[in-house]
Amino acid sequence: MAHGCWRPALALVLVLLGTYAQAPSSRHMDDFIEAVRRVEAGALGSGPLAVLRRLRGAAGLDDAFVRHFLGNVSDVPRLDASLSGYLRAAVRHRVTEDGREEGVALTPDGTTVALAPLLLGIEAGFLARAAGRARGLYQLTLARAPDGAALLGPDGCWDSVASPRVFTLLGGPSAALTAARVNGGVDGVVLGTEVSAEGRRPLLLSGLLAEYYARRPESAGADAAPRLLGRRRRENFGGLVAPPALARQVVKAAALRRRLTGRSKMAAEEKKQLAASATEAMKEFVRQYVDCPPIIPRCMWGARPYRGTPTNLTLPLSFMFIHHTSTPGDPCLTFERCAADMRSMQRFHQEDRGWDDIGYSFVAGSDGYIYEGRGWLWQGAHTLGHNSVGYGVSFIGDYGAAVPSQHSMGLVRDRLASCAVGGGRLVSDFVLQGHRQVVSTSCPGDALYEEIRGWEHYGEVKKGK
Ligand SMILES: *[C@@H]1O[C@H](CO)[C@@H](O)[C@H](O)[C@H]1NC(C)=O
Ligand SMILES: *[C@@H]1O[C@H](CO)[C@@H](O)[C@H](O)[C@H]1NC(C)=O
Numbered sequence: 001m002a003h004g005c006w007r008p009a010l011a012l013v014l015v016l017l018g019t020y021a022q023a024p025s026s027r028h029m030d031d032f033i034e035a036v037r038r039v040e041a042g043a044l045g046s047g048p049l050a051v052l053r054r055l056r057g058a059a060g061l062d063d064a065f066v067r068h069f070l071g072n073v074s075d076v077p078r079l080d081a082s083l084s085g086y087l088r089a090a091v092r093h094r095v096t097e098d099g100r101e102e103g104v105a106l107t108p109d110g111t112t113v114a115l116a117p118l119l120l121g122i123e124a125g126f127l128a129r130a131a132g133r134a135r136g137l138y139q140l141t142l143a144r145a146p147d148g149a150a151l152l153g154p155d156g157c158w159d160s161v162a163s164p165r166v167f168t169l170l171g172g173p174s175a176a177l178t179a180a181r182v183n184g185g186v187d188g189v190v191l192g193t194e195v196s197a198e199g200r201r202p203l204l205l206s207g208l209l210a211e212y213y214a215r216r217p218e219s220a221g222a223d224a225a226p227r228l229l230g231r232r233r234r235e236n237f238g239g240l241v242a243p244p245a246l247a248r249q250v251v252k253a254a255a256l257r258r259r260l261t262g263r264s265k266m267a268a269e270e271k272k273q274l275a276a277s278a279t280e281a282m283k284e285f286v287r288q289y290v291d292c293p294p295i296i297p298r299c300m301w302g303a304r305p306y307r308g309t310p311t312n313l314t315l316p317l318s319f320m321f322i323h324h325t326s327t328p329g330d331p332c333l334t335f336e337r338c339a340a341d342m343r344s345m346q347r348f349h350q351e352d353r354g355w356d357d358i359g360y361s362f363v364a365g366s367d368g369y370i371y372e373g374r375g376w377l378w379q380g381a382h383t384l385g386h387n388s389v390g391y392g393v394s395f396i397g398d399y400g401a402a403v404p405s406q407h408s409m410g411l412v413r414d415r416l417a418s419c420a421v422g423g424g425r426l427v428s429d430f431v432l433q434g435h436r437q438v439v440s441t442s443c444p445g446d447a448l449y450e451e452i453r454g455w456e457h458y459g460e461v462k463k464g465k
Pocket of ligand 2: 377
């Protein structure tokens with residue numbers, strides 16, 4: 001804490017003692033940002049680079065690979081024990097044998113990011129601004145792929161969304177790039193690129209993070225949201241990165257790691273093989289993290305279990321049926337609201353309707369996310385008589401008089417659809433229809449129905465098989 005500036009420092013210490021008798025211990029991004037503010041309070045007058053170096057020192061992110069690009073942090077001032085203990089636990093990334101992922105934080109929009117690649121990307125960006133030359137942005141964030149493992153790993157679930165502490169991977173331990181590592185790496189690239197441009201960004205790291213992982217809902221919904229937002233990570237990243245360049249960075253990172261650990265240089269043949277497999281893996285990476293929309297898994301919205309045994313779909317399907325929820329009648333603009341809407345619909349479908357589960361395959365919020373209902377593999381209960389031949393996708397809200405946000409419609413029309421085709425879940429010439437075309441109902445509302453009649457794949461009434 002601020003040495004050398006006694007009276008303000010004393011006041012600050014008293015305030016901090018009152019507010020933070022203990023270091024925060026939840027793994028929520030809000031708590032991490034508070035900890036960053038404490039580091040900043042102890043580094044008054046120095047810029048974000050000094051703060052990032054202190055964070056890196058406390059977290060122990062100082063191996064040869066990181067030093068190669070960012071320099072060592074052996075000279076940074078030490079933080080107080082409880083703060084540095086918190087930072088070490090919060091930032092150090094590892095997957096335990098029982099499948100818990102550490103070093104990750106839950107953001108207010110319901111996604112999870114690994115903090116190390118996020119911080120390294122931002123530091124590389126600030127360093128580039130200072131040195132006039134970007135070095136290692138991609139290698140420090142995304143291209144440092146794990147040795148000899150499948151490239152892409154699973155997403156996971158928190159023990160509690162209100163007070164997150166333990167993050168467990170779906171499908172057990174994995175050495176591969178987990179969803180949280182990709183999210184953190186993507187955010188590190190996006191923010192690192194942003195801060196590397198002279199004069200573009202606020203000079204407090206905490207401010208940058210708080211703005212990017214904004215807690216407040218945008219009153220006008222997703223369409224009015226600023227460009228630089230965690231919720232927009234896929235769009236922003238897609239505009240920045242060329243997959244072949246990223247594949248080359250993977251090869252460079254592997255060669256550098258070899259060199260730094262004193263092993264023999266990578267032979268040309270080995271490099272060629274690695275380049276080929278990185279290029280192949282990049283296709284799946286782009287499909288999963290750039291083409292597909294971000295999908296909030298069931299566990300994150302607090303789904304109750306499916307009742308009984310799900311019926312498996314036979315893929316690929318031929319139809320996508322568009323619905324609106326009608327009740328809830330308002331679009332949801334935040335993760336908390338959309339998740340609560342999902343729970344209330346599931347309760348209604350299971351208890352009042354007597355179904356096994358929420359009826360829809362997927363549900364579109366107006367918060368920038370798609371929510372997993374029955375998902376890609378289980379047959380839904382959405383479009384009577386047609387549930388085995390199509391996915392049912394519903395927009396939260398009532399769209400009799402107005403259409404959903406342009407952003408949420410884009411997620412379904414462009415991304416969910418092409419993601420489904422690319423993943424072999426829908427045939428490439430699938431037909432998109434409104435619920436009312438096959439069942440006597442006003443769903444998906446007059447306004448939304450008029451809208452989807454202009455969408456690619458829209459088809460006039462053709463009864464399902
Ligand atoms: C850390 O970096 C500084 C400045 O580049 C250098 O003088 C110092 O020797 C380095 N320390 C270690 C332990 O590598
Ligand atoms: C449905 O698919 C899952 C794997 O996705 C499988 O374990 C299960 O046995 C299948 N059920 C039936 C009835 O085929």
